Amino acid sequence: MADLAATHALELRDLRKSFGKTEIIRGANLAVRAGERVAIIGPNGAGKSTLFNLISGRFAPTSGQVLLHGQRIDGKKPFEINRLGLSRSFQISNIFPKLSVFENLRCAVLWSLGYRYAFWRFLSRLQDANERAEQLMEMIALHRKRDTLAINLTYAEQRALEIGITIAGGASVILLDEPTAGMSKSETGRFIGLIRQVTEGRTLLTVEHDMGVVFGLADRIAVVVYGEVIAFDTPEAVRANPRVQEAYLGSVIAAQQAGGH
Numbered sequence: 557m558a559d560l561a562a563t564h565a566l567e568l569r570d571l572r573k574s575f576g577k578t579e580i581i582r583g584a585n586l587a588v589r590a591g592e593r594v595a596i597i598g599p600n601g602a603g604k605s606t607l608f609n610l611i612s613g614r615f616a617p618t619s620g621q622v623l624l625h626g627q628r629i630d631g632k633k634p635f636e637i638n639r640l641g642l643s644r645s646f647q648i649s650n651i652f653p654k655l656s657v658f659e660n661l662r663c664a665v666l667w668s669l670g671y672r673y674a675f676w677r678f679l680s681r682l683q684d685a686n687e688r689a690e691q692l693m694e695m696i697a698l699h700r701k702r703d704t705l706a707i708n709l710t711y712a713e714q715r716a717l718e719i720g721i722t723i724a725g726g727a728s729v730i731l732l733d734e735p736t737a738g739m740s741k742s743e744t745g746r747f748i749g750l751i752r753q754v755t756e757g758r759t760l761l762t763v764e765h766d767m768g769v770v771f772g773l774a775d776r777i778a779v780v781v782y783g784e785v786i787a788f789d790t791p792e793a794v795r796a797n798p799r800v801q802e803a804y805l806g807s808v809i810a811a812q813q814a815g816g817h
């Protein structure tokens with residue numbers, strides 16, 4: 557069973573979560589292949605953030621399972637799940653505002669190496685961490701801002717730094733919460749390219765409201781309505797799915813087209 561499950565980077569099996577007497581996640585199932593980019597969409601209050609919180613360990617499920625590369629992670633603590641290779645961005649809250657771009661990335665790399673190293677080993681690791689931080693800076697196109705304090709970066713640059721911090725430890729599964737929220741249209745376009753580049757070869761899950769981003773980024777889309785995944789398919793198939801049209805997408809696309817998005 558573990559071998560079969562291992563073909564999926566991430567799997568949700570009949571996942572449920574209640575707050576008090578109210579069941580918010582009502583038997584969610586999802587199987588994401590390694591290397592896939594998946595967008596989770598759905599109406600407000602459908603349970604998208606709650607799903608992210610269940611996957612990343614912020615909440616324990618009421619019942620059901622979450623598997624990372626075939627291994628049960630439901631009920632584990634966020635840092636344990638992180639050590640197993642799943643990393644979640646928390647918008648800009650991971651950033652140390654008074655540290656430079658380079659120092660922020662180096663901290664993230666060192667953190668990912670863990671605290672279990674002896675001091676002499678730590679010193680030898682420092683060189684590796686410096687090199688990795690330089691590489692990350694190139695990947696997120698902030699090398700020219702190497703010594704700029706994070707607080708002085710533009711909003712879009714801070715979001716890029718946040719993604720650099722998220723991938724610093726080499727996680728194979730990346731969760732991004734609305735990565736382009738608050739960006740202009742041109743920034744959003746550039747940022748989608750950056751996300752595609754830095755997540756190449758990794759598995760990406762994103763919660764996203766902007767349909768332009770969803771259709772520009774996702775290999776498959778999971779539609780969450782009322783705590784269940786009602787569709788999980790390619791963008792074309794999801795767009796054409798009558799159940800999705802009825803429950804969600806028809807009205808959202810119409811609204812975004814009317815708004816000129």
Ligand SMILES: Nc1ncnc2c1ncn2[C@@H]1O[C@H](COP(=O)(O)OP(=O)(O)OP(=O)(O)O)[C@@H](O)[C@H]1O
Pocket residue numbers: 575580598599600601602603604605606607
């Ligand atoms: N910690 C909590 N305690 C009680 N209820 C909660 C908690 N977290 C979320 N909920 C409820 O669960 C429901 C789903 O919320 P969630 O934030 O997961 O939806 P969402 O799909 O991410 O919505 P949005 O698109 O508006 O961000 C909401 O009714 C919310 O009030």
